[in-house]
Amino acid sequence: MTPERTAKLTQTLNRRQPDLTLITDQVHKPRNIAALIRTCDAVGIPRIHTVTPKEGYAFKGTTRGSDRWVTTQNHNSVTEAVAAVKAEGMKIYAAHFSDRAIDYREVDFTQPCALLMGAEKHGVSDEGAVLADEHILIPMMGMVGSLNVSTAAGIILVEAQNQRLKAGMYEQSRLDPQEYKDTLFEWSFP
Amino acid sequence: MTPERTAKLTQTLNRRQPDLTLITDQVHKPRNIAALIRTCDAVGIPRIHTVTPKEGYAFKGTTRGSDRWVTTQNHNSVTEAVAAVKAEGMKIYAAHFSDRAIDYREVDFTQPCALLMGAEKHGVSDEGAVLADEHILIPMMGMVGSLNVSTAAGIILVEAQNQRLKAGMYEQSRLDPQEYKDTLFEWSFP
Numbered sequence: 001m002t003p004e005r006t007a008k009l010t011q012t013l014n015r016r017q018p019d020l021t022l023i024t025d026q027v028h029k030p031r032n033i034a035a036l037i038r039t040c041d042a043v044g045i046p047r048i049h050t051v052t053p054k055e056g057y058a059f060k061g062t063t064r065g066s067d068r069w070v071t072t073q074n075h076n077s078v079t080e081a082v083a084a085v086k087a088e089g090m091k092i093y094a095a096h097f098s099d100r101a102i103d104y105r106e107v108d109f110t111q112p113c114a115l116l117m118g119a120e121k122h123g124v125s126d127e128g129a130v131l132a133d134e135h136i137l138i139p140m141m142g143m144v145g146s147l148n149v150s151t152a153a154g155i156i157l158v159e160a161q162n163q164r165l166k167a168g169m170y171e172q173s174r175l176d177p178q179e180y181k182d183t184l185f186e187w188s189f190p
Numbered sequence: 191m192t193p194e195r196t197a198k199l200t201q202t203l204n205r206r207q208p209d210l211t212l213i214t215d216q217v218h219k220p221r222n223i224a225a226l227i228r229t230c231d232a233v234g235i236p237r238i239h240t241v242t243p244k245e246g247y248a249f250k251g252t253t254r255g256s257d258r259w260v261t262t263q264n265h266n267s268v269t270e271a272v273a274a275v276k277a278e279g280m281k282i283y284a285a286h287f288s289d290r291a292i293d294y295r296e297v298d299f300t301q302p303c304a305l306l307m308g309a310e311k312h313g314v315s316d317e318g319a320v321l322a323d324e325h326i327l328i329p330m331m332g333m334v335g336s337l338n339v340s341t342a343a344g345i346i347l348v349e350a351q352n353q354r355l356k357a358g359m360y361e362q363s364r365l366d367p368q369e370y371k372d373t374l375f376e377w378s379f380p
Protein backbone atom coordinates (compact mmCIF):
# COMPACT_ATOMS: atom_id res chain seq x y z
CA MET A 1 0.00 0.00 0.00
CA THR A 2 1.18 3.48 -0.86
CA PRO A 3 1.52 6.03 1.97
CA GLU A 4 -1.22 8.10 0.21
CA ARG A 5 -3.58 5.14 0.42
CA THR A 6 -2.85 4.58 4.12
CA ALA A 7 -3.39 8.29 4.76
CA LYS A 8 -6.74 8.18 2.93
CA LEU A 9 -7.88 5.14 4.94
CA THR A 10 -6.92 6.62 8.31
CA GLN A 11 -8.40 10.01 7.42
CA THR A 12 -11.69 8.29 6.58
CA LEU A 13 -11.61 6.24 9.80
CA ASN A 14 -10.83 9.37 11.82
CA ARG A 15 -14.08 10.88 10.56
CA ARG A 16 -16.38 7.87 11.00
CA GLN A 17 -19.45 8.59 13.18
CA PRO A 18 -20.38 5.45 15.14
CA ASP A 19 -23.45 7.17 16.62
CA LEU A 20 -25.07 8.07 13.30
CA THR A 21 -26.79 5.43 11.20
CA LEU A 22 -29.44 4.69 8.61
CA ILE A 23 -32.29 2.16 8.64
CA THR A 24 -34.00 1.27 5.36
CA ASP A 25 -37.58 0.14 6.00
CA GLN A 26 -38.06 -2.31 3.09
CA VAL A 27 -36.42 -0.10 0.45
CA HIS A 28 -36.28 -2.67 -2.35
CA LYS A 29 -34.46 -1.26 -5.38
CA PRO A 30 -30.78 -2.17 -5.22
CA ARG A 31 -29.88 1.03 -7.08
CA ASN A 32 -31.50 3.05 -4.30
CA ILE A 33 -29.68 1.00 -1.66
CA ALA A 34 -26.45 1.59 -3.61
CA ALA A 35 -26.98 5.36 -3.72
CA LEU A 36 -27.85 5.36 0.00
CA ILE A 37 -24.67 3.47 0.92
CA ARG A 38 -22.60 5.85 -1.21
CA THR A 39 -24.07 8.83 0.66
CA CYS A 40 -23.51 7.12 4.02
CA ASP A 41 -19.84 6.61 3.18
CA ALA A 42 -19.57 10.28 2.17
CA VAL A 43 -20.96 11.61 5.45
CA GLY A 44 -18.98 9.13 7.55
CA ILE A 45 -21.55 6.51 8.55
CA PRO A 46 -19.73 3.21 9.26
CA ARG A 47 -22.72 0.83 9.63
CA ILE A 48 -26.28 0.76 8.34
CA HIS A 49 -29.33 -1.42 8.92
CA THR A 50 -31.58 -2.80 6.21
CA VAL A 51 -34.97 -4.45 6.59
CA THR A 52 -35.66 -7.13 3.98
CA PRO A 53 -38.64 -6.18 1.80
CA LYS A 54 -41.58 -8.61 2.07
CA GLU A 55 -41.48 -9.11 -1.71
CA GLY A 56 -37.68 -9.44 -1.72
CA TYR A 57 -35.29 -7.14 -3.57
CA ALA A 58 -36.29 -5.90 -7.04
CA PHE A 59 -33.30 -7.55 -8.71
CA LYS A 60 -29.75 -8.39 -7.83
CA GLY A 61 -27.72 -5.23 -8.27
CA THR A 62 -24.39 -3.96 -7.18
CA THR A 63 -23.50 -1.18 -4.81
CA ARG A 64 -20.51 -0.32 -7.03
CA GLY A 65 -17.97 -0.95 -4.36
CA SER A 66 -19.25 1.45 -1.71
CA ASP A 67 -20.46 -1.50 0.39
CA ARG A 68 -16.80 -2.23 0.99
CA TRP A 69 -16.61 0.88 3.21
CA VAL A 70 -19.97 0.66 4.95
CA THR A 71 -21.11 -2.42 6.89
CA THR A 72 -24.69 -3.52 6.29
CA GLN A 73 -26.61 -5.40 8.95
CA ASN A 74 -29.74 -7.04 7.61
CA HIS A 75 -32.90 -7.56 9.68
CA ASN A 76 -36.12 -9.48 9.12
CA SER A 77 -38.32 -6.74 10.52
CA VAL A 78 -38.19 -3.06 11.29
CA THR A 79 -38.87 -3.90 14.95
CA GLU A 80 -35.65 -5.92 15.04
CA ALA A 81 -33.69 -3.13 13.30
CA VAL A 82 -35.03 -0.45 15.65
CA ALA A 83 -34.26 -2.62 18.69
CA ALA A 84 -30.64 -3.05 17.53
CA VAL A 85 -30.21 0.69 17.10
CA LYS A 86 -31.98 1.63 20.34
CA ALA A 87 -29.73 -0.83 22.21
CA GLU A 88 -26.86 1.41 21.13
CA GLY A 89 -28.60 4.44 22.65
CA MET A 90 -29.70 6.08 19.41
CA LYS A 91 -32.93 7.96 18.75
CA ILE A 92 -34.96 7.12 15.65
CA TYR A 93 -35.97 9.84 13.20
CA ALA A 94 -38.36 8.56 10.54
CA ALA A 95 -38.48 10.53 7.27
CA HIS A 96 -42.22 10.21 7.07
CA PHE A 97 -45.23 12.23 5.91
CA SER A 98 -47.53 12.44 8.94
CA ASP A 99 -49.38 14.98 11.03
CA ARG A 100 -46.66 14.93 13.62
CA ALA A 101 -43.78 15.48 11.17
CA ILE A 102 -41.47 18.44 11.81
CA ASP A 103 -38.98 20.18 9.49
CA TYR A 104 -35.80 18.09 9.32
CA ARG A 105 -33.66 21.13 10.11
CA GLU A 106 -35.23 21.36 13.58
CA VAL A 107 -33.68 18.10 14.68
CA ASP A 108 -30.42 17.89 16.64
CA PHE A 109 -28.34 15.41 14.63
CA THR A 110 -25.30 15.78 16.88
CA GLN A 111 -27.04 13.43 19.34
CA PRO A 112 -26.78 9.66 18.71
CA CYS A 113 -29.45 8.91 16.11
CA ALA A 114 -30.67 6.78 13.23
CA LEU A 115 -32.50 8.01 10.14
CA LEU A 116 -35.31 5.66 9.09
CA MET A 117 -36.22 5.81 5.39
CA GLY A 118 -39.36 4.34 3.84
CA ALA A 119 -39.86 2.12 0.81
CA GLU A 120 -40.25 3.41 -2.75
CA LYS A 121 -44.00 2.84 -3.04
CA HIS A 122 -45.27 2.30 0.48
CA GLY A 123 -43.11 4.68 2.50
CA VAL A 124 -42.37 3.99 6.17
CA SER A 125 -44.26 0.97 7.56
CA ASP A 126 -46.87 1.39 10.30
CA GLU A 127 -44.54 -0.34 12.77
CA GLY A 128 -41.65 1.92 11.76
CA ALA A 129 -43.78 5.04 12.18
CA VAL A 130 -44.92 3.99 15.67
CA LEU A 131 -41.43 3.05 16.83
CA ALA A 132 -39.85 6.33 15.69
CA ASP A 133 -39.11 9.05 18.24
CA GLU A 134 -39.86 11.80 15.70
CA HIS A 135 -41.18 12.10 12.17
CA ILE A 136 -39.26 14.54 9.97
CA LEU A 137 -39.94 16.11 6.57
CA ILE A 138 -38.25 18.05 3.80
CA PRO A 139 -40.67 20.83 2.72
CA MET A 140 -42.21 20.17 -0.72
CA MET A 141 -43.40 23.07 -2.88
CA GLY A 142 -44.50 21.34 -6.06
CA MET A 143 -47.14 19.00 -7.42
CA VAL A 144 -45.36 15.70 -6.86
CA GLY A 145 -45.88 14.18 -3.43
CA SER A 146 -42.45 12.85 -2.55
CA LEU A 147 -38.77 12.82 -3.45
CA ASN A 148 -36.78 9.80 -4.51
CA VAL A 149 -35.75 7.94 -1.32
CA SER A 150 -32.00 8.33 -1.89
CA THR A 151 -32.35 12.01 -2.75
CA ALA A 152 -34.37 12.58 0.45
CA ALA A 153 -31.84 10.67 2.57
CA GLY A 154 -28.96 12.63 1.01
CA ILE A 155 -30.58 15.93 1.91
CA ILE A 156 -31.16 14.90 5.53
CA LEU A 157 -27.78 13.20 6.04
CA VAL A 158 -25.90 16.23 4.71
CA GLU A 159 -27.77 18.37 7.25
CA ALA A 160 -26.56 15.92 9.91
CA GLN A 161 -23.03 16.14 8.50
CA ASN A 162 -23.16 19.92 8.55
CA GLN A 163 -24.34 20.05 12.17
CA ARG A 164 -21.62 17.58 13.18
CA LEU A 165 -18.98 19.55 11.25
CA LYS A 166 -19.93 22.69 13.16
CA ALA A 167 -19.81 20.75 16.43
CA GLY A 168 -16.24 19.57 15.66
CA MET A 169 -17.28 15.92 15.53
CA TYR A 170 -15.11 15.13 12.48
CA GLU A 171 -11.96 16.49 14.07
CA GLN A 172 -10.76 13.47 16.02
CA SER A 173 -11.45 9.78 15.88
CA ARG A 174 -14.71 8.71 17.50
CA LEU A 175 -14.45 4.98 16.82
CA ASP A 176 -13.73 2.46 19.53
CA PRO A 177 -9.94 1.77 19.31
CA GLN A 178 -10.41 -1.96 18.69
CA GLU A 179 -12.94 -1.36 15.90
CA TYR A 180 -10.58 1.24 14.41
CA LYS A 181 -7.70 -1.27 14.32
CA ASP A 182 -9.83 -4.10 12.96
CA THR A 183 -11.34 -1.94 10.21
CA LEU A 184 -7.97 -0.54 9.16
CA PHE A 185 -6.62 -4.08 8.92
CA GLU A 186 -9.60 -5.27 6.89
CA TRP A 187 -9.41 -2.28 4.52
CA SER A 188 -5.65 -2.60 4.09
CA PHE A 189 -5.56 -6.33 3.30
CA PRO A 190 -8.66 -7.23 1.32
CA MET B 191 -61.75 20.20 -11.32
CA THR B 192 -62.30 20.26 -7.58
CA PRO B 193 -61.60 23.50 -5.69
CA GLU B 194 -58.87 21.63 -3.79
CA ARG B 195 -57.16 20.78 -7.06
CA THR B 196 -57.33 24.37 -8.29
CA ALA B 197 -55.93 25.57 -4.96
CA LYS B 198 -53.03 23.09 -5.24
CA LEU B 199 -52.24 24.22 -8.79
CA THR B 200 -52.26 27.93 -7.95
CA GLN B 201 -50.27 27.39 -4.75
CA THR B 202 -47.62 25.56 -6.78
CA LEU B 203 -47.57 28.30 -9.44
CA ASN B 204 -47.31 30.98 -6.74
CA ARG B 205 -44.09 29.34 -5.56
CA ARG B 206 -42.44 28.75 -8.95
CA GLN B 207 -38.96 30.33 -9.27
CA PRO B 208 -38.38 31.44 -12.88
CA ASP B 209 -34.81 32.53 -12.07
CA LEU B 210 -33.64 29.16 -10.74
CA THR B 211 -32.89 26.31 -13.11
CA LEU B 212 -30.94 23.12 -13.72
CA ILE B 213 -28.72 22.10 -16.64
CA THR B 214 -27.83 18.42 -17.07
CA ASP B 215 -24.50 18.08 -18.91
CA GLN B 216 -25.07 14.75 -20.70
CA VAL B 217 -26.63 12.95 -17.73
CA HIS B 218 -27.78 9.82 -19.55
CA LYS B 219 -29.74 7.55 -17.23
CA PRO B 220 -33.45 8.32 -17.51
CA ARG B 221 -33.96 7.30 -13.88
CA ASN B 222 -31.50 9.99 -12.82
CA ILE B 223 -33.24 12.55 -15.06
CA ALA B 224 -36.56 11.46 -13.52
CA ALA B 225 -35.27 11.91 -9.96
CA LEU B 226 -33.80 15.32 -10.92
CA ILE B 227 -37.10 16.52 -12.39
CA ARG B 228 -38.96 15.35 -9.30
CA THR B 229 -36.61 17.37 -7.09
CA CYS B 230 -36.92 20.42 -9.36
CA ASP B 231 -40.71 20.29 -9.04
CA ALA B 232 -40.38 20.03 -5.25
CA VAL B 233 -38.18 23.13 -4.93
CA GLY B 234 -40.27 25.13 -7.43
CA ILE B 235 -38.16 25.05 -10.61
CA PRO B 236 -40.48 25.51 -13.61
CA ARG B 237 -38.05 24.82 -16.50
CA ILE B 238 -34.86 22.81 -16.89
CA HIS B 239 -32.28 22.34 -19.65
CA THR B 240 -30.88 19.01 -20.75
CA VAL B 241 -27.90 18.36 -23.02
CA THR B 242 -28.24 15.22 -25.13
CA PRO B 243 -25.53 12.68 -24.24
CA LYS B 244 -23.17 11.88 -27.14
CA GLU B 245 -24.03 8.17 -26.78
CA GLY B 246 -27.75 8.91 -26.45
CA TYR B 247 -29.86 8.05 -23.40
CA ALA B 248 -29.22 4.74 -21.65
CA PHE B 249 -32.73 3.46 -22.35
CA LYS B 250 -36.17 4.90 -22.74
CA GLY B 251 -37.53 5.49 -19.28
CA THR B 252 -40.31 7.49 -17.74
CA THR B 253 -40.17 10.45 -15.44
CA ARG B 254 -43.25 9.08 -13.62
CA GLY B 255 -45.39 12.07 -14.35
CA SER B 256 -43.20 14.77 -12.83
CA ASP B 257 -42.29 16.00 -16.33
CA ARG B 258 -45.86 17.23 -16.54
CA TRP B 259 -45.02 19.94 -14.01
CA VAL B 260 -41.53 20.86 -15.17
CA THR B 261 -40.75 21.94 -18.75
CA THR B 262 -37.64 20.41 -20.29
CA GLN B 263 -35.73 22.22 -23.02
CA ASN B 264 -33.29 19.98 -24.81
CA HIS B 265 -30.00 21.21 -26.32
CA ASN B 266 -27.40 19.65 -28.60
CA SER B 267 -24.47 21.03 -26.64
CA VAL B 268 -23.69 22.45 -23.24
CA THR B 269 -22.58 25.66 -24.99
CA GLU B 270 -26.10 26.07 -26.37
CA ALA B 271 -27.69 25.32 -22.97
CA VAL B 272 -25.44 27.78 -21.15
CA ALA B 273 -26.12 30.47 -23.76
CA ALA B 274 -29.89 30.05 -23.30
CA VAL B 275 -29.59 30.40 -19.54
CA LYS B 276 -27.13 33.31 -19.66
CA ALA B 277 -29.48 35.14 -22.04
CA GLU B 278 -31.97 35.11 -19.16
CA GLY B 279 -29.39 36.73 -16.87
CA MET B 280 -28.56 33.68 -14.78
CA LYS B 281 -25.16 32.71 -13.38
CA ILE B 282 -23.91 29.17 -13.87
CA TYR B 283 -22.78 27.08 -10.89
CA ALA B 284 -21.21 23.81 -11.95
CA ALA B 285 -21.24 20.99 -9.37
CA HIS B 286 -17.73 19.95 -10.27
CA PHE B 287 -14.62 18.57 -8.59
CA SER B 288 -11.85 21.04 -9.44
CA ASP B 289 -9.18 23.11 -7.78
CA ARG B 290 -11.38 26.17 -7.93
CA ALA B 291 -14.44 24.51 -6.37
CA ILE B 292 -15.93 26.16 -3.28
CA ASP B 293 -18.35 24.78 -0.67
CA TYR B 294 -21.88 24.91 -2.11
CA ARG B 295 -23.17 26.66 1.01
CA GLU B 296 -21.00 29.69 0.22
CA VAL B 297 -23.00 30.49 -2.90
CA ASP B 298 -25.85 33.03 -2.97
CA PHE B 299 -28.72 31.07 -4.55
CA THR B 300 -31.18 33.95 -4.16
CA GLN B 301 -29.59 35.51 -7.26
CA PRO B 302 -30.74 34.28 -10.70
CA CYS B 303 -28.78 31.08 -11.30
CA ALA B 304 -28.52 27.68 -12.93
CA LEU B 305 -27.04 24.55 -11.39
CA LEU B 306 -25.00 22.53 -13.90
CA MET B 307 -24.73 18.80 -13.09
CA GLY B 308 -22.28 16.40 -14.71
CA ALA B 309 -22.78 12.97 -16.26
CA GLU B 310 -22.75 9.71 -14.31
CA LYS B 311 -19.31 8.54 -15.44
CA HIS B 312 -17.59 11.56 -16.96
CA GLY B 313 -18.82 14.38 -14.73
CA VAL B 314 -19.06 17.94 -16.07
CA SER B 315 -17.64 18.32 -19.59
CA ASP B 316 -14.58 20.48 -20.25
CA GLU B 317 -16.76 23.04 -22.05
CA GLY B 318 -19.24 23.09 -19.17
CA ALA B 319 -16.45 23.60 -16.63
CA VAL B 320 -14.99 26.51 -18.59
CA LEU B 321 -18.35 28.20 -19.15
CA ALA B 322 -19.38 28.03 -15.47
CA ASP B 323 -19.07 31.12 -13.28
CA GLU B 324 -18.21 29.03 -10.23
CA HIS B 325 -17.48 25.42 -9.38
CA ILE B 326 -19.18 24.13 -6.24
CA LEU B 327 -18.78 21.01 -4.11
CA ILE B 328 -20.47 19.07 -1.34
CA PRO B 329 -17.75 18.02 1.16
CA MET B 330 -17.01 14.28 1.00
CA MET B 331 -15.62 12.46 4.06
CA GLY B 332 -15.45 8.88 2.90
CA MET B 333 -13.63 6.59 0.51
CA VAL B 334 -15.94 6.91 -2.50
CA GLY B 335 -15.17 9.82 -4.79
CA SER B 336 -18.61 11.14 -5.67
CA LEU B 337 -22.31 11.05 -4.87
CA ASN B 338 -25.05 9.91 -7.20
CA VAL B 339 -25.87 12.84 -9.49
CA SER B 340 -29.50 13.16 -8.37
CA THR B 341 -28.54 12.93 -4.71
CA ALA B 342 -25.93 15.68 -5.19
CA ALA B 343 -28.39 17.90 -7.06
CA GLY B 344 -31.03 17.37 -4.35
CA ILE B 345 -28.62 18.48 -1.65
CA ILE B 346 -27.66 21.65 -3.53
CA LEU B 347 -31.18 22.53 -4.69
CA VAL B 348 -32.59 22.21 -1.17
CA GLU B 349 -29.91 24.64 0.01
CA ALA B 350 -31.13 27.01 -2.73
CA GLN B 351 -34.73 26.45 -1.60
CA ASN B 352 -33.80 27.15 2.00
CA GLN B 353 -32.01 30.40 1.12
CA ARG B 354 -34.98 31.49 -1.00
CA LEU B 355 -37.44 30.56 1.77
CA LYS B 356 -35.54 32.75 4.21
CA ALA B 357 -35.50 35.57 1.64
CA GLY B 358 -39.32 35.36 1.30
CA MET B 359 -39.11 34.35 -2.36
CA TYR B 360 -41.87 31.75 -2.08
CA GLU B 361 -44.35 34.20 -0.59
CA GLN B 362 -45.81 35.77 -3.70
CA SER B 363 -45.94 34.82 -7.34
CA ARG B 364 -42.75 35.50 -9.26
CA LEU B 365 -43.90 34.21 -12.67
CA ASP B 366 -44.68 36.51 -15.56
CA PRO B 367 -48.51 36.97 -15.53
CA GLN B 368 -48.95 35.60 -19.06
CA GLU B 369 -46.85 32.51 -18.30
CA TYR B 370 -48.84 32.04 -15.09
CA LYS B 371 -52.15 32.10 -16.97
CA ASP B 372 -50.91 29.83 -19.77
CA THR B 373 -49.49 27.28 -17.35
CA LEU B 374 -52.61 27.23 -15.20
CA PHE B 375 -54.70 26.65 -18.32
CA GLU B 376 -52.44 23.86 -19.53
CA TRP B 377 -52.38 22.14 -16.10
CA SER B 378 -56.14 22.48 -15.69
CA PHE B 379 -57.17 21.06 -19.08
CA PRO B 380 -54.69 18.38 -20.06
Ligand SMILES: C[S@@+](CC[C@H](N)C(=O)[O-])C[C@H]1O[C@@H](n2cnc3c(N)ncnc32)[C@H](O)[C@@H]1O
Nearest residue numbers: 095117118119120123124137138146147149152
Ligand atom coordinates in the same frame (compact mmCIF):
# COMPACT_ATOMS: atom_id res chain seq x y z
C1 LIG C 1 -40.93 7.73 -2.59
S1 LIG C 1 -41.13 8.03 -0.92
C2 LIG C 1 -42.58 7.11 -0.46
C3 LIG C 1 -43.84 7.79 -0.81
C4 LIG C 1 -45.07 7.11 -0.19
N1 LIG C 1 -46.11 7.18 -1.16
C5 LIG C 1 -45.46 7.84 1.09
O1 LIG C 1 -46.44 8.57 1.06
O2 LIG C 1 -44.81 7.66 2.12
C6 LIG C 1 -39.91 6.98 -0.17
C7 LIG C 1 -39.33 7.52 1.10
O3 LIG C 1 -38.53 8.66 0.80
C8 LIG C 1 -38.54 9.54 1.91
N2 LIG C 1 -39.01 10.87 1.45
C9 LIG C 1 -39.43 11.23 0.21
N3 LIG C 1 -39.75 12.54 0.16
C10 LIG C 1 -39.52 13.03 1.41
C11 LIG C 1 -39.65 14.32 2.01
N4 LIG C 1 -40.07 15.40 1.34
N5 LIG C 1 -39.31 14.43 3.32
C12 LIG C 1 -38.86 13.38 4.02
N6 LIG C 1 -38.72 12.15 3.51
C13 LIG C 1 -39.04 11.97 2.22
C14 LIG C 1 -39.44 8.92 2.98
O4 LIG C 1 -38.66 8.16 3.87
C15 LIG C 1 -40.32 8.00 2.13
O5 LIG C 1 -40.86 6.93 2.89
Ligand SMILES: C[S@@+](CC[C@H](N)C(=O)[O-])C[C@H]1O[C@@H](n2cnc3c(N)ncnc32)[C@H](O)[C@@H]1O
Nearest residue numbers: 285307308309310313314327328336337339342
Ligand atom coordinates in the same frame (compact mmCIF):
# COMPACT_ATOMS: atom_id res chain seq x y z
C1 LIG D 1 -21.15 10.47 -10.31
S1 LIG D 1 -20.63 12.12 -10.42
C2 LIG D 1 -19.33 12.08 -11.68
C3 LIG D 1 -18.06 11.60 -11.16
C4 LIG D 1 -16.91 11.82 -12.14
N1 LIG D 1 -16.05 10.68 -12.06
C5 LIG D 1 -16.15 13.10 -11.81
O1 LIG D 1 -15.06 12.99 -11.23
O2 LIG D 1 -16.63 14.19 -12.07
C6 LIG D 1 -21.89 12.89 -11.39
C7 LIG D 1 -22.11 14.33 -11.05
O3 LIG D 1 -22.69 14.43 -9.75
C8 LIG D 1 -22.31 15.65 -9.14
N2 LIG D 1 -21.66 15.34 -7.85
C9 LIG D 1 -21.39 14.13 -7.32
N3 LIG D 1 -20.82 14.26 -6.11
C10 LIG D 1 -20.73 15.59 -5.86
C11 LIG D 1 -20.24 16.38 -4.77
N4 LIG D 1 -19.72 15.84 -3.68
N5 LIG D 1 -20.32 17.72 -4.89
C12 LIG D 1 -20.85 18.30 -5.98
N6 LIG D 1 -21.33 17.61 -7.03
C13 LIG D 1 -21.27 16.28 -6.97
C14 LIG D 1 -21.40 16.36 -10.14
O4 LIG D 1 -22.16 17.26 -10.93
C15 LIG D 1 -20.89 15.20 -10.99
O5 LIG D 1 -20.47 15.63 -12.26
